[in-house]
Amino acid sequence: MAAMNHEHFRFVSSDSDARKGVCERSAIAHRVNQFFVAVFFSVFVLSTPCQAQNFQLQLSQFDSWIFDGSLGTRSRDEAEVMLEKITVARVDKLSEVVGLNERQAEKLRWAGRTEVEAFMRRVDAARRKFLEMDWSGRQQDVQEAFQMATPLRNEMRADRFGEDSLFGKTLSNILGGQQLDQWLEIKRVRHEAERDVLVKGHVARAATNAAMTARQREQYLQFVRRTVAKIQLHHQYGSSQVSYAVHRASKDADLSFLDDRQRKRLVDDPNVQEIGAFLRQQGLLDE
Numbered sequence: 001m002a003a004m005n006h007e008h009f010r011f012v013s014s015d016s017d018a019r020k021g022v023c024e025r026s027a028i029a030h031r032v033n034q035f036f037v038a039v040f041f042s043v044f045v046l047s048t049p050c051q052a053q054n055f056q057l058q059l060s061q062f063d064s065w066i067f068d069g070s071l072g073t074r075s076r077d078e079a080e081v082m083l084e085k086i087t088v089a090r091v092d093k094l095s096e097v098v099g100l101n102e103r104q105a106e107k108l109r110w111a112g113r114t115e116v117e118a119f120m121r122r123v124d125a126a127r128r129k130f131l132e133m134d135w136s137g138r139q140q141d142v143q144e145a146f147q148m149a150t151p152l153r154n155e156m157r158a159d160r161f162g163e164d165s166l167f168g169k170t171l172s173n174i175l176g177g178q179q180l181d182q183w184l185e186i187k188r189v190r191h192e193a194e195r196d197v198l199v200k201g202h203v204a205r206a207a208t209n210a211a212m213t214a215r216q217r218e219q220y221l222q223f224v225r226r227t228v229a230k231i232q233l234h235h236q237y238g239s240s241q242v243s244y245a246v247h248r249a250s251k252d253a254d255l256s257f258l259d260d261r262q263r264k265r266l267v268d269d270p271n272v273q274e275i276g277a278f279l280r281q282q283g284l285l286d287e
Contacts, residue, residue, distance in 0.1 A: 057141075063127070088109065159236070250267055
């Protein structure tokens, strides 16, 4: 059974794991976005001052901000086709691992199509608004367009099969008996594995930053696991949750296996306040 669950976990989490690095969001990303817009404006607008007043972004540039190569796509039509293929593949694999009947499979395909269609309607509405913009060659125009694209880019990268999605809710409603037991076990294995990936990722970065020995790293790993054991990690912001929780716990924890310099490297994180503010805004802090 354990081997089968491991295989199931690889199926359930493969697409979210592949995008784990880009799904992660924090307040710092806002400043990065602003910097990107400023650089784009300086390079492509101010570098040609005689044309700046007539400067206008192309729709292809706007699309690239939304899709950004996610899932190997850079255009609206490519994204729609890919999202539909991913939905079909997900249903096919679910049918294989929990034994869906055709009626159940069709309900899931409907839920997946409905979510894809809703997302593409939001994309089309943003593209129409972009085309209607009155361009005057100002940085504010670029900023406005980029801010329109950002939530759609985040949505494109998000887990559209999560428990809160229409697909996830439909799946929970149609499963019963042994199917439901299998699915709950798959989710348990997946969540534990995802938590372990986040914990080990944090430990790897901290160990490098503080120049830990192999023994120190193992002790620190156990400390981090204890610290986040009862935290419900968000699929998109889990890495920030781990970093913030460990930083807070490190101030009062017994980390005597580290020297003073190492402890200081772990505690002195200039971004922790911004990360905390962002997680609080998302309702992910129990304070």
